Amino acid sequence: MPSKHLQTDNHFVTNCRWLCLSFLLLLAACTPTISRPVPDLQPQGVFSATGQEPLPEQWWLTFADPTLNRLIEQAMAGNLTLQGAWDRLDRARAVARQAGADLMPRLDGSAGFSTTSTRVDSRRDSSQDFDLGLAASYEIDLWGRIGSTQEAAELDARATAEELQTAALTLSAQVATTWFQWLEQRGQVQILEEQLRTNRQTLELISLQFRTGQVGIADLLQQRQVVENRRGELALANGRGQVLQNQLAILAGLPPDQGPVLTVLMFGDLPPLPATGLQSSLLARRPDVRSAWLRLLAADQRVVAAEADRLPRLNLTGRANTGGEQIEQLFDDWLASLAANLLVPLIDGGRRQAEVERSQAVAAEALHDYGQTVLAALTEIEDALALEQHQQEYLASIDRQLVLATQATERIRDRYLNGAEDYQRVLISLLSEQQLQRTRMTAHRQLFENRVNLCRALAGGWEMSRHLNQPTIQGE
Numbered sequence: 001m002p003s004k005h006l007q008t009d010n011h012f013v014t015n016c017r018w019l020c021l022s023f024l025l026l027l028a029a030c031t032p033t034i035s036r037p038v039p040d041l042q043p044q045g046v047f048s049a050t051g052q053e054p055l056p057e058q059w060w061l062t063f064a065d066p067t068l069n070r071l072i073e074q075a076m077a078g079n080l081t082l083q084g085a086w087d088r089l090d091r092a093r094a095v096a097r098q099a100g101a102d103l104m105p106r107l108d109g110s111a112g113f114s115t116t117s118t119r120v121d122s123r124r125d126s127s128q129d130f131d132l133g134l135a136a137s138y139e140i141d142l143w144g145r146i147g148s149t150q151e152a153a154e155l156d157a158r159a160t161a162e163e164l165q166t167a168a169l170t171l172s173a174q175v176a177t178t179w180f181q182w183l184e185q186r187g188q189v190q191i192l193e194e195q196l197r198t199n200r201q202t203l204e205l206i207s208l209q210f211r212t213g214q215v216g217i218a219d220l221l222q223q224r225q226v227v228e229n230r231r232g233e234l235a236l237a238n239g240r241g242q243v244l245q246n247q248l249a250i251l252a253g254l255p256p257d258q259g260p261v262l263t264v265l266m267f268g269d270l271p272p273l274p275a276t277g278l279q280s281s282l283l284a285r286r287p288d289v290r291s292a293w294l295r296l297l298a299a300d301q302r303v304v305a306a307e308a309d310r311l312p313r314l315n316l317t318g319r320a321n322t323g324g325e326q327i328e329q330l331f332d333d334w335l336a337s338l339a340a341n342l343l344v345p346l347i348d349g350g351r352r353q354a355e356v357e358r359s360q361a362v363a364a365e366a367l368h369d370y371g372q373t374v375l376a377a378l379t380e381i382e383d384a385l386a387l388e389q390h391q392q393e394y395l396a397s398i399d400r401q402l403v404l405a406t407q408a409t410e411r412i413r414d415r416y417l418n419g420a421e422d423y424q425r426v427l428i429s430l431l432s433e434q435q436l437q438r439t440r441m442t443a444h445r446q447l448f449e450n451r452v453n454l455c456r457a458l459a460g461g462w463e464m465s466r467h468l469n470q471p472t473i474q475g476e
Helices: 010-030 059-063 066-078 080-103 145-211 217-251 279-285 287-308 351-417 423-458
Strands: 106-120 123-140 313-324 334-343
Touching (some): 080 145, 145 217
């Protein structure tokens, strides 16, 4: 195998260096300058109402409900939607590492072996060759294109981490809301069972009066219809309770038939109103607001990368190869080369400029999305505060109505038993009282839901660790 020797022309290398330096000096003025958008929405006021105690990171602890704590803990460990959010975070972090790889030189190695056989005049000859090689390449990030792309990917990964916190907050609120809805349905079942007993007792009394000729058949039939109505409502309430229990199982990542066993049948006390703080502090606390801001910064970095893509690129490449007929001859002869290439975009049909404009539009959209996210966050808190205040007033009104309805029902029933009142008034009063009992239970649940929404709007997330529980698919 013929020898290969390294040929170096010092004069040529010197000229190349000066040529590259001249290009760098001439192109330095082309460095892109991008003005980053700064949102003009900076709320500085306070909210319309506030409490005294700060909201803990795990906001549901304020309800002091062990069952609710256990349900949310199970959901954080087993919910499949939340596990998908963890997967998206892993993917975003991998993309960020991938984007940063271009900042480092690339080195590839190669190894080869070949054998050749020839046959001439019944004589057979064979030869073999061994080959080793290294190839290196590196792009000098003159204008920050690679660095901006990496920064954008890292910002996206941080935004995805904030979105994971948002998903966890949303999940905790879903569990709490479903739990309080289940408590309401169990309360409704208790109320309907009590109303059914009361209506049956009234039916027995009217049946006795009918047999003695004191009332007509219409009164008896109406009361029977009231009893059947309560039986139907009781069946529906039991069905809704079962559906909510199934939903709690799904939120925990479990099949419906493996859902949690729930025994608590009553609401606890509503915790005191938490401190809402300043509106400006909300921007640094809410993970969805932080995520929108990070997405905005990432979009701005991509504008920088798009602008830099229109400018020349400087690439350095190097190669080294050696070979021989025997392994021990590999480093006897070798060849090495080093080159610098300057790539200048000339004509691309406007593709790079269009990419710049597209990136700028994406950044502008991200700015508007951030502003909308801030407004939505402020509105959620004010809505929750207003609804809780008026719900408290509504609940107090229902309590007063219920006292009056109970008194009216007792008076009208007494007059009916004495023959001084028509049964229709008794029925109307009784149904009104029983409807108020059920309405009060629903209003009580809505009060707790409003508090959940307020806590969800104020919460800022907590330290999380991933649970690697994998779903089991039947039949595999």
